[in-house]
Amino acid sequence: MATPSNYHRVETPAHLQQLLSADLHRVSVLYFRADWAEPCKTMDNVTTELATRWDQVLFLSIEAEALPDISESFEVDAVPYFILLRGHTLLTRLSGAQPAVLSAALKSHASKPSTLASSSHQPVAAKTVYQPGEQASGAPEARGTVAGGAQDDDDEDDVDEESDEELQKRCEALMTQSDVVLFMKGDRNTPRCGFSQKIVGILEGHKVDYTTFDILNDEGVRQKLKEINEWPTFPQLVIKGEFVGGLDVVKEMEEAGELLEMIQG
Numbered sequence: 001m002a003t004p005s006n007y008h009r010v011e012t013p014a015h016l017q018q019l020l021s022a023d024l025h026r027v028s029v030l031y032f033r034a035d036w037a038e039p040c041k042t043m044d045n046v047t048t049e050l051a052t053r054w055d056q057v058l059f060l061s062i063e064a065e066a067l068p069d070i071s072e073s074f075e076v077d078a079v080p081y082f083i084l085l086r087g088h089t090l091l092t093r094l095s096g097a098q099p100a101v102l103s104a105a106l107k108s109h110a111s112k113p114s115t116l117a118s119s120s121h122q123p124v125a126a127k128t129v130y131q132p133g134e135q136a137s138g139a140p141e142a143r144g145t146v147a148g149g150a151q152d153d154d155d156e157d158d159v160d161e162e163s164d165e166e167l168q169k170r171c172e173a174l175m176t177q178s179d180v181v182l183f184m185k186g187d188r189n190t191p192r193c194g195f196s197q198k199i200v201g202i203l204e205g206h207k208v209d210y211t212t213f214d215i216l217n218d219e220g221v222r223q224k225l226k227e228i229n230e231w232p233t234f235p236q237l238v239i240k241g242e243f244v245g246g247l248d249v250v251k252e253m254e255e256a257g258e259l260l261e262m263i264q265g
């Protein structure tokens, strides 16, 4: 399919600013992607198709790892990832390859007359304003939510909250669920971060028998493991219940021949 005229590949932060500033009433879809991520292939097609349907919406594809300043300013922590803006105002964010949810988000935000934002009122759905060079999201409640940000915290009142002790026990159980456990973003078939993808490549290359846990699906485990293992990032590799390190450590161990030794020993 030919690239629609409202679909652009962002080259630099300044280019993004220029595209967004051209029309402050226009809705934009920022699509954070990476070539190696399989789900992005699907979302490349989905976004191209949506762009032909929503020709008044600006679709901007952004190479998440090649443009870290943009990814970090929008707190993008995995690919694919979508940010909907009106001008520079954050409407909603969506993590993962969910065509129906993205389409619903467009319906919810882009079908509103664009003059709404030009009136003296703030857009109803607006969470915050993206200032170049600043954090885009001052709206933690919008993180990880889906179209329309319509999730209601009250709905979760019925669910028993996990105590810190329970969470600690659950993390310990996860860390010992098999001899080799990889805490990562995504899973071995669909890694959602380049670091996770590379560590999977190392383990697969050595035909290691391992299990994975997707920390993007469990914010409690994500934060608790950082504390337990005193390690601020993912991936985290655990061998026989013992925390080993992230990608850089595992790479070094592989080069020194220590990785297989630890797994097999």
Ligand SMILES: N[C@@H](CCC(=O)N[C@@H](CS)C(=O)NCC(=O)O)C(=O)O
Residues within 6 Å of the ligand: 077, 185, 193, 195, 222, 232, 233, 234, 235, 245, 246, 247, 248, 249
């Ligand atoms: N050099 C690190 C790179 C890992 C990294 O920087 N991970 C980031 C981005 S995927 C991370 O996990 N940030 C914390 C988070 O997302 O919770 C390693 O050796 O593993």
